[in-house]
Each structure stands twice: as C-alpha cells, then as structure tokens.
Amino acid sequence: MNMMNEAAIEKAVDQKMNTVPYKMIGKDVSVYYGEKRALFDVNLNIRENTVTALIGPSGCGKSTFLRTLNRMNDTIDNCRVTGKITLDADDIYDPNIDVVELRARVGMVFQKPNPFPKSIYENVSYGPRIHGLARTRAEFDEIVASSLQKAGLWNEVKDRLHEPGTGLSGGQQQRLCIARAVAVSPEVILMDEPCSALDPIATAKVEELIHELRTNYTIVIVTHSMQQAARVSQRTAMFHLGNLVEENDTDKMFTNPDDQRTQDYIMGRFG
Amino acid sequence: MSTSLLLLLVAIIGVIGYVAGSRRASVLANGKSSNLHSRPGYYGAYVGIWATLPAILVMVVWNIAAPTYINSTVRGEFPAEVQAESAATQNLAYGMIGAIARGLNLATPEEVAAIDAGGDVRAILAGKGVPLADQPQPYMIAAAKHLNEMNATSAMLLSVAVLLVAVGGALLAYRSIAARFRARNRVESVILVSLIVASSIAIFTTVGIVFSMASEAIHFFTMVPAHEFFFGTVWDPRFAAAGSGGTSGQFGLIPLLLGTLYIGAVAMLFAVPIGLFAAIYMAEYAGSKFRSLAKPLLEVLAGIPTIVYGFFALVTVGPFFRDLSAQMAGLATGNYQSFIQAQSVLTAGFVMGIMLIPYVSSLSDDIITAVPRSLRDGSLGLGATRSETIKKVILPAALPGIVGAILMTASRAIGETMIVVLAAGVAARMQLNPFEPMTTVTVKIVNQLTGDLEFTSPQTLVAFALGITLFVITLCLNIYALFIVRKYREQYE
Amino acid sequence: MSQVISAPAATARAATPRRDIGIKRRYAAERRFRAYGLAAITFGLLFLFLLVSSVVSKGYTAFEQTMITIPVEFTESAIDKDNERATNPQKLMTANYPVVARNALAKVLGVDPNDRASMRAVGGMLSDSVRTQLRNIVVNNPSVIGTTQPVSLLAHGDIDSAYKGQIDLSVPETNRKVSDKQVGWMNQLAESGALAGHFNTGIFLNGASSRPEAAGVGVAFIGSLYMMLIVLVLSLPIGVAASIYLEEFAPKNRFTDLIEVNINNLAAVPSIVYGLLGLAVFINFAGLPRSAALVGGLVLTLMTLPTIIIATRAALKAVPPSIRAAALGLGASKMQTVFHHVLPLAMPGILTGTIIGLAHALGETAPLLLIGMVAFVADFPGSPLAPSTALPVQIYMWANEAERAFVERTSGAIIILLIFLVLMNLGAILLRRRFERRW
Numbered sequence A: 001m002n003m004m005n006e007a008a009i010e011k012a013v014d015q016k017m018n019t020v021p022y023k024m025i026g027k028d029v030s031v032y033y034g035e036k037r038a039l040f041d042v043n044l045n046i047r048e049n050t051v052t053a054l055i056g057p058s059g060c061g062k063s064t065f066l067r068t069l070n071r072m073n074d075t076i077d078n079c080r081v082t083g084k085i086t087l088d089a090d091d092i093y094d095p096n097i098d099v100v101e102l103r104a105r106v107g108m109v110f111q112k113p114n115p116f117p118k119s120i121y122e123n124v125s126y127g128p129r130i131h132g133l134a135r136t137r138a139e140f141d142e143i144v145a146s147s148l149q150k151a152g153l154w155n156e157v158k159d160r161l162h163e164p165g166t167g168l169s170g171g172q173q174q175r176l177c178i179a180r181a182v183a184v185s186p187e188v189i190l191m192d193e194p195c196s197a198l199d200p201i202a203t204a205k206v207e208e209l210i211h212e213l214r215t216n217y218t219i220v221i222v223t224h225s226m227q228q229a230a231r232v233s234q235r236t237a238m239f240h241l242g243n244l245v246e247e248n249d250t251d252k253m254f255t256n257p258d259d260q261r262t263q264d265y266i267m268g269r270f271g
Numbered sequence B: 001m002s003t004s005l006l007l008l009l010v011a012i013i014g015v016i017g018y019v020a021g022s023r024r025a026s027v028l029a030n031g032k033s034s035n036l037h038s039r040p041g042y043y044g045a046y047v048g049i050w051a052t053l054p055a056i057l058v059m060v061v062w063n064i065a066a067p068t069y070i071n072s073t074v075r076g077e078f079p080a081e082v083q084a085e086s087a088a089t090q091n092l093a094y095g096m097i098g099a100i101a102r103g104l105n106l107a108t109p110e111e112v113a114a115i116d117a118g119g120d121v122r123a124i125l126a127g128k129g130v131p132l133a134d135q136p137q138p139y140m141i142a143a144a145k146h147l148n149e150m151n152a153t154s155a156m157l158l159s160v161a162v163l164l165v166a167v168g169g170a171l172l173a174y175r176s177i178a179a180r181f182r183a184r185n186r187v188e189s190v191i192l193v194s195l196i197v198a199s200s201i202a203i204f205t206t207v208g209i210v211f212s213m214a215s216e217a218i219h220f221f222t223m224v225p226a227h228e229f230f231f232g233t234v235w236d237p238r239f240a241a242a243g244s245g246g247t248s249g250q251f252g253l254i255p256l257l258l259g260t261l262y263i264g265a266v267a268m269l270f271a272v273p274i275g276l277f278a279a280i281y282m283a284e285y286a287g288s289k290f291r292s293l294a295k296p297l298l299e300v301l302a303g304i305p306t307i308v309y310g311f312f313a314l315v316t317v318g319p320f321f322r323d324l325s326a327q328m329a330g331l332a333t334g335n336y337q338s339f340i341q342a343q344s345v346l347t348a349g350f351v352m353g354i355m356l357i358p359y360v361s362s363l364s365d366d367i368i369t370a371v372p373r374s375l376r377d378g379s380l381g382l383g384a385t386r387s388e389t390i391k392k393v394i395l396p397a398a399l400p401g402i403v404g405a406i407l408m409t410a411s412r413a414i415g416e417t418m419i420v421v422l423a424a425g426v427a428a429r430m431q432l433n434p435f436e437p438m439t440t441v442t443v444k445i446v447n448q449l450t451g452d453l454e455f456t457s458p459q460t461l462v463a464f465a466l467g468i469t470l471f472v473i474t475l476c477l478n479i480y481a482l483f484i485v486r487k488y489r490e491q492y493e
Numbered sequence C: 001m002s003q004v005i006s007a008p009a010a011t012a013r014a015a016t017p018r019r020d021i022g023i024k025r026r027y028a029a030e031r032r033f034r035a036y037g038l039a040a041i042t043f044g045l046l047f048l049f050l051l052v053s054s055v056v057s058k059g060y061t062a063f064e065q066t067m068i069t070i071p072v073e074f075t076e077s078a079i080d081k082d083n084e085r086a087t088n089p090q091k092l093m094t095a096n097y098p099v100v101a102r103n104a105l106a107k108v109l110g111v112d113p114n115d116r117a118s119m120r121a122v123g124g125m126l127s128d129s130v131r132t133q134l135r136n137i138v139v140n141n142p143s144v145i146g147t148t149q150p151v152s153l154l155a156h157g158d159i160d161s162a163y164k165g166q167i168d169l170s171v172p173e174t175n176r177k178v179s180d181k182q183v184g185w186m187n188q189l190a191e192s193g194a195l196a197g198h199f200n201t202g203i204f205l206n207g208a209s210s211r212p213e214a215a216g217v218g219v220a221f222i223g224s225l226y227m228m229l230i231v232l233v234l235s236l237p238i239g240v241a242a243s244i245y246l247e248e249f250a251p252k253n254r255f256t257d258l259i260e261v262n263i264n265n266l267a268a269v270p271s272i273v274y275g276l277l278g279l280a281v282f283i284n285f286a287g288l289p290r291s292a293a294l295v296g297g298l299v300l301t302l303m304t305l306p307t308i309i310i311a312t313r314a315a316l317k318a319v320p321p322s323i324r325a326a327a328l329g330l331g332a333s334k335m336q337t338v339f340h341h342v343l344p345l346a347m348p349g350i351l352t353g354t355i356i357g358l359a360h361a362l363g364e365t366a367p368l369l370l371i372g373m374v375a376f377v378a379d380f381p382g383s384p385l386a387p388s389t390a391l392p393v394q395i396y397m398w399a400n401e402a403e404r405a406f407v408e409r410t411s412g413a414i415i416i417l418l419i420f421l422v423l424m425n426l427g428a429i430l431l432r433r434r435f436e437r438r439w
Helices: A002-015 A062-068 A099-105 A120-131 A137-150 A170-182 A200-213 A226-232 A250-255 A260-266 B003-029 B040-076 B087-106 B109-116 B121-127 B138-176 B183-223 B226-231 B254-285 B288-303 B306-333 B345-369 B373-381 B386-415 B418-423 B441-449 B458-491 C002-006 C023-063 C090-094 C097-109 C116-123 C130-140 C157-163 C180-192 C218-249 C254-266 C271-285 C293-318 C321-329 C334-363 C366-370 C391-399 C404-435
Strands: A022-033 A036-047 A051-055 A079-087 A106-109 A188-192 A218-222 A235-240 A243-249 C064-073 C148-154 C195-199
Touching: A022 A062, A036 A062, A036 A218, A036 A235, A051 A062, A051 A226, A062 A188, A062 A218, A062 A235, A099 A106, A099 C023, A106 A170, A106 B373, A120 A137, A120 A170, A120 B386, A137 A170, A170 A188, A170 A200, A170 B373, A200 A218, A200 A226, A226 A250, A235 A250, A235 A260, A243 A250, A243 A260, A250 A260, B003 B040, B003 B138, B040 B087, B040 B138, B040 B183, B087 B121, B087 B138, B109 B121, B183 B226, B183 B458, B183 C218, B183 C254, B183 C271, B183 C293, B183 C334, B254 B288, B254 B345, B254 B386, B254 B441, B254 C023, B288 B345, B288 C023, B288 C334, B306 B345, B306 B418, B306 C023, B306 C334, B306 C391, B306 C404, B345 B386, B345 B418, B345 C023, B373 B386, B386 B458, B386 C023, B386 C271, B418 B441, B418 C391, B441 B458, B441 C271, B441 C366, B458 C254, B458 C271, C023 C064, C023 C404, C064 C097, C064 C157, C090 C130, C097 C116, C097 C130, C097 C148, C097 C180, C116 C180, C130 C148, C157 C180, C157 C404, C180 C195, C218 C254, C218 C293, C218 C334, C218 C391, C254 C293, C271 C293, C271 C366, C293 C334, C293 C366, C321 C334, C334 C391, C334 C404, C366 C391, C391 C404
Parallel strands: A036 A243, A051 A218, A051 A235, A106 A188, A188 A218
Antiparallel strands: A022 A036, A022 A079, A235 A243, C064 C148, C064 C195
C-alpha cells in the first residue's frame, strides 16, 4: 500500500514537471576555448530536486555546459564564458560571487573515479574539513557515516574507513566520490558521465543511488547512454554541435520528441 | 710503417672492398635488383667491414702485447748484478735504455760509429736533444740497440700482419657474396653490436670510477689504517717533503664530512623552501606567459658555471656579509667588529643555495605537474581553494616525488666543488658557528691533488679515499632518490 | 531577462540563507600562499640579476686597457752598446728594454734621470711586458735602432686601475699601490693625451701572465676549444649509438636495466669524481701527459655522455610509434627504420641536448683542476697533447690573485665565458624553435 502510494506520488510529480521551480537558469550561455566556440547561446533551466540528463553525440558541448554550472571551466586556460547563469537568485558569474562558495553549493562527480590517495574517511571528511562544516571528531564521524550511507557505501566500507580510497573497486570508488560530494551538503550535484568507467553491476548501483539522491538534491547528469538517461532522469536536454536542440520531459523525449535531430539520435542514426 | 699510415692503408683496402663488393652484387643481380637478398651497398659494406674490423683488432692487440713482450725481453738481458738490484733501480735503468734508444734513432751513422768507438754518449745524445741523467753503462747501449731492433721488427711484422688480415678478410668476404646471401642482416648485426658496445660505456665508466678509486684508496689504507681515516677527528696531512713519503700527519675524515654536511644543510635551507614555492607557483598559479618567461630565466641559474658562483661568493657575497655584520655589531655594541667572516659556512651555503634553487624547482615542478588533473578537479569541485587543494591534496600526493627531488639536490650540494673551494675556506675544523669558515671533502680533494704530485705518498692518495667516500654517499642518495621517483611515476602512469 | 526566468510556470526560489564556510579567512590564506610563491620566484630572479650585474659591473672595464703612447728613442748605447748584433743575435734578445721605455717616459715627464727614486716610480708606471713589446719591435726590424718611434706601451696594472678610478686615492699614500707622484704624472699624461684607454685586444689574445695588464684568455680559449671538439666528436656518436640501442633495440632485461640505472646515476655523480677517474685511468694508468687537452676532453666526454644519452632518448621517445609502424609495414628492417626515419626526426632534439651538454662541459672546472690543467700556461698549445688550460680554470686561477686589476680581469673572463654559454644556449633554443614538431 505504502509502496503504491510512493509510486503514485512519483508519477504525479513527473506529470507535473512543469510546475517544479527552477534551481538554476542558464541564459544565452556561450563558451569559447580561445578562438574556438564550443557552445552557442544555450538557454537551459534546471529544475529543483529533479534529475536532468544532458545527452548528445561526442563533442556536442554537453560536458562543457555542465562544467559552466559550477565554473570548473575556470581551471582551463583561455576558456571564456558569456551569457548568464543563476543559482537561485545569484548570478554565478557575477564578480562578487565566490567560486569556492559556489562549488560548495554545486558539487561535482567526475567521469573517472578520482579518490584522493588518502583513506576513505579522509576522502569524505575532506570537504567538510576545508569548509569548516564540522568541529569535533564526533561531528566528522557523523558526517562521514551519513554521507557514506547516502552513497550506499556504508555497509561495504564501515570496517575499513582508514584504508586508502584508491584500494576500492571502480564502482565503489565512484560511490565514494559521490559520498565525498554529498558530505559538503551541496544543493546541486553535477555528474559528468559517472558510469562510463564502470561495469554494468556497478552502474546499476550508481543509478539506483542517483534515483535516491533526487529527493534531497538537484542533479544534472551527462550521459552517453540513452537507456541511462531514460532510467534515471525526469528531464532530458539534447545537445548537438554546441547547440541545445531540445529540452523536454524524459518520457516525452524518448517517445515523441519535438525535433527531428533528437529522433534521429535516439534512433541511433548518428552519434 | 707508422700507425697512421697503416690505418690509412686499411681504410683504403676497406673502400676498395666496398666498391668491389657492391659491383659484384650488381653483376650477380643481373639488372634485376629483386634477384638479390639485399641492396648492393650492403654487400659492399659487408666486404668493407671484413677488411677493416679484424685488421684494426689485430693492431690493437699487437700494440698492447708487443711492448710488454719487448720490455720483458730487454729486462731479461740485464746483467746479473743489475737483476739483483731493486725494482726501482731496474726501472731507472730501463728508462735510460729507452732514452738511449730514442737518441740512437736520431743520431747520424757517424755519431753511432763514434758511440760504438767509446765516445761520450751523453754529450752526443744531448746534442740530439735527448738528455741523459747519467753516463750510461756499456750494457745499456747494447740493450738500447737491441730494443731498437726489436721495435723495428715488431713494427714490420705488425704492418705485414695487419695488411694480410685486411686483404684476406676482404677476399674471404668477397668470395662469400651470392645472390641469396643475407648481407643486410650481417651488416646490421655488426651495427647492433657496436650500438651495444656504445651503451656499455656507461657501465665501463662506473666500473672505472669504482676500480680506479678503490685501488688507490686501498693503497692509501695500507699506509694509514682505515679506522684512523673514517673515525679520525683531526685533519692535518702535513705535506711531507717530496720523497720522504712518511705517514706523518693525521687524516681524519670527520671534520671534512661535518663541514660538507653543514654547508650542504645551509644550502638546502635556502634552496628547498624557495625552490618548492617557486615550483608550486609555476605549476599551479602562473599563467602560461609568465611561466614561459620565468621558468627558463630561473633555470639560467642552473646553467651558470659553478666557478662563477664561487667568484661571486668570493668578491661580492662574502665581503657583503662581513661588512653587514660589522655594521650590525657597530649598531648594537658600538664596536665595529665583524662577526661573519668573508669565507664562512654561511657564505658558501647561501651561494650554493641560490645555485640549487632551479634544481629543486624544476624537479618539483615536473613532479607536481605529474599529479593527475582529476585529483585537482576533485578537490576544486568540492569548493576547495587553490592553496587548500595544493596543501591538502597535491603536495601529499606528490610528497614521495618531492622527497626524491630533494635528495637528488642534496647529492649535488654534497658534491659541489668550486663554490666551496673559493668561499668556504680551507681550515678543517669541527665547530657549529655558521659565521666561521669550515672545509669540505671536495675542497680537500682539490687541495691534495693540485701542486706537485707524488703518487706514493698518503698525502695525495688520501684524495682517492675521500673521493670514494664522496662517490658512495652520492651514489646511495641518488639510487634511493631514483627509486622513489620511479615508484612515484609508476603510480600515476 | 525576467521574462525568460519566469516564462514557464515556475520562478526561481529566493536565495537560501548562506552557510558560513570561512570565506574571508580562507582567501587571506590563499593570498598569503600565492605571495610566498611569487616571492620565491622574485628572490631567485633577483639573485640572477645580482649575480650578472655584479660580474658585469666589475668586469666591463676589463675590455679597456690604459696605454701610454710616447716617442721611444731606440738608442744604440742602451740596446747594443758594442754593436755586436751582427755576430751575436742573442744580444738583441737580452738588451735592457725596460730602461729604454723608462727613459722615454721620464723624458716626456721631464724627470731628472739622476733622481733614482723618481726614475723607479716612472718605471713603475709601465707594465713589465714592455720588455717583450720593445724586443719584438727591434728584433723584427733592427733598423729602428738609433731612431725615435712613437710606441703605445701598456700601463702598469696599478696605473690602469687608478686611471679607471678603481683605487681609492683618499687612502694614505703608504697604504696604496700608486704614489701621489705617479697619480700626478698619470693626470699629466692623460691631459696631454699620451695616456688613454684603448679597447683591450690583449684579453682575447694573450696567455696567462702574472701581470694583469698583459694577461688574457687566448691560450685558455684554445685549450677549451680543443676539449669541446674532442667532447663533440666522441660523445655525440657514442651517446646517440647508446641511446638508439637502449630506446629501440634493447630487450627489457636485467642488463639493460643495469645500464639505465647506471646512466641516471652517472648524470648525478659529482664532477670532481670524474677528475679523479681521469687522473687514475688516463694519466696514471694509460700514461697520457698531464695538463693535456686530450685528457680534459676525455674526462669531459665521460661526464657529458649521460646528459646526451638522456636527451637523445627523450627525443627518440617523442617520435610517435606510428612512424615506426609505417616504415616497418613497408618492409624496412628495424635498423633501416631507425636510421632512415626515427633518427632524422629526432635530430633537432638530439642536437639541442648535445649543445646543452657541451655548454655544461665548457663551464666545468673541478675535474680539470685534478688532471693538472691548473698549470701556468703562457704559450698556445700546438696540439691536444700539449700542456694547456681552459677558460673556467683560468678564471679560477685569476680569482686567487690578489691584485685589484685581476678582479677586473676575472670578471672580464667570466663575461666572455657567459657570452659563449648564452650563444650556445640561444643556438639550442633556436634549433628547438625552428625544428620543433608537435605530433
């Protein structure tokens, strides 16, 4: 009964996608790498507590767009961003906005698992430590445990928290990276093809995790796999050659897309 | 026939062999090069190699063996009473015979006749520019003539043998040429062998270093007990008068070693923080423009010869510290007495530190840039600032590599010579005041080996004992550092 | 703008209350850290600047030499009293030329030839090398005897220093090298134009000398040149051959591993150890002459080889495997592939590494001291077996001289050495720029 109830609520939410408020708004976003333009005036809004999937063929700009959302592009020389992106009411490219603060609010999980060469515990506690989110040992323990639980990794590693994070399997490493991101309590989590380096079983676990995290976090995920986009997301945006082709509810996107190119891509005609 | 003429002849035979070999191959090919296994040039090269290589080998072996044989024959002919003398006297006699033999070769037939007639050998040879230490004994003249004869015979035999081998080798190779003969493979394997020989030179060098220094050092330890050298606390070799060769003097390594380590430590104290911070800035903060300008400029410091640093320390830095300390003392106590000496641990260490900055910075820069970008992104993506990322993620990850870099730099500091020769002083003292002069192992090696050398006295041989100590210390540091860096690199590859 | 934001049914939420994550404090730390890095680089560059400017400021005057141009009477009575030169050629060689020069200068200054103290002071203004200078004039052309010729004589090193203002004249007369009388004469000569600074060709052409005004790096330069040629001729082919084997042919086994470790180690062995090796092996064992450029060249070759091998291997490694695959695929043998394709492509990198290795060898001093190149060599070496010295060793020897004029000469010699190093490195950079290939 209870389960049915939850499913019903979920469906209701999905259907009322259009009423969910925006967490982030991208307006005329263009990105240049030196002379080369990689994104062309993209207007894409991210809804709160929703999983938004960015899909498209290689080099279409989906990862580039993702990285503009927490200004990871800043770390690349000669990369320039124009347009406007807001997080809640803040323009994140405003000179008064601090990237450190921004990234504490918009966390990121990368394509390849990249745990620090430190213990599991230190990996997870790193973010809270630098941001001063905890003071005492007990508080840290609490954050580490809850983050690992949220990442579904707690039962697997609770007995070896002080072993190096690099010793875990690929899938575990990626979930550790998710736990590390969650530990900072961000509002948005960006995921850049988080499963591309993982085997199917590990992928299934991470997807399940994304599904659960959705209740508390806004998630944007870049993925190569159409099936994955269909499984985990409620909204999908399709990029092609640096342009946003279509953005729609995932169900609609995969059944009856508005744009011909989307249809071609989903049918596997290119990409 | 002189060696160079012989070499030229062999080369000519080689060229002829090359041309003949190529020709014969072309003829065999019969206008269709696919009939041949290899291009004609390879057949030519094959003949050329057979013409030259064995001949040159014969020449080398002969030139090593023949003098040894002639030497022992001449000595064997010494009169019995000379043979009874000490080895040193015999060496002297042999040297004289050699000089007479050279003189006789220059003398005219009349002069030779005069010598035979019992004329003044010393005067006649002096006129030829061959001075003799003493009036030679009669047997020496006979021996000298025999020596000349044997040398002439040897040279002739060598010429004949070499030419025979060259021509024979060429002919044999020429005859073996056939259409399906794999000339290229043969030639290539000769090239491969020469490549292997070239790369073995590195090993020969190391073996040469170890053996040459070890044998001289062992010689030294027969005169001065090893424990007195390694644990002695007084360095006072007291240059003995030439020839006395006594072991008067003390050869304690400890004061030199302490000086070396002290000056090296002062240098590292300057070089490591500066070099490390410079590397961090270059790798993590600097824009590509700044980096492309500042990095080569900083590395110029490593390209400046150390003698220039030594001179800089001697005429600029040393006097500056001395005058500065005099001013400071004057302001503090009213007595303008400098407490830093111009030659001091501080001066040498400071200047050496400047020299070492680029070693630390470029090595660490490489290490830091080798830390994968994903770790940086991971930390920045969590909202860490750059310095937090560097301090908490990158440096810990790069630590083993940086330790390796620092060890390599330390081995440079220990082996550095010219700066300390000019700026550290020569007094072997054990003390802890950085403002006083101290001396190092390298300074003493230079001191003991410049000037008139006599290879039997402990005063000079001690340099080899010092050298092998230095070599072992730096070798251990380097091997350990290389090991660490290698493991570090493997981790991120 | 606001239209877009509110276009679909929803609006953006109001900003959530901020967490305090210590931004201010953390950014202060960030700025401090960054400043340390910048300070470190500034410090290093500052010292580079200080070093160079100290050497240049002390040394640029070495390229100017004070000369005294006066009419010199080659009187028969002073040079060849008894007119023996036809029968005894030694006579012209041994004549007392310094007196000739001194008398000439005394005449110009109007000093009484009987005032012996003053005459000694006059003689002290001229370099001792006037003996050789006047002798060469007379021997080359004996007909000058009995005539008066204008000659430019080298001023004494102390006068040279005083004229360049390097001697503090406020010091009491007894404590300095030049007397007030000499300074007076110097000014008198300078006013009349007889004493003036000229471009110093001697520093480039002369050999070692105990008199700073006549000392030059010419002989040392030839010694260095011999050694560089030997290093180039030996280390380039051997180094390239070794690298080709290690990079292209060597199987991965313990022997090649040993060679690898060895080469890396040899690159870090202190240079003075190579000097000991040269002394023990080339001089004591093989019996080659001490102080010879050949021995120096061999020692420097062994020292440079590891550098060249490491650079060459890097250059070979940078040639992409696709080139090798292409050549092998056409049926070329491994050897042909390497020598026809890989090596030519790697050549710019190899040459760059070689030039840098040579530059290093050119500045190396310590091993040369041990093989006796620290000898006083005044004559040009005729062959690599003749006694010679090298540029950096000459600098070392001059650095140990006490006279003020030698500090200037030493700095001058360092400038010459540095110019050579800069040229070599520039060559390497140009080579790299010109031929650099990005795969």
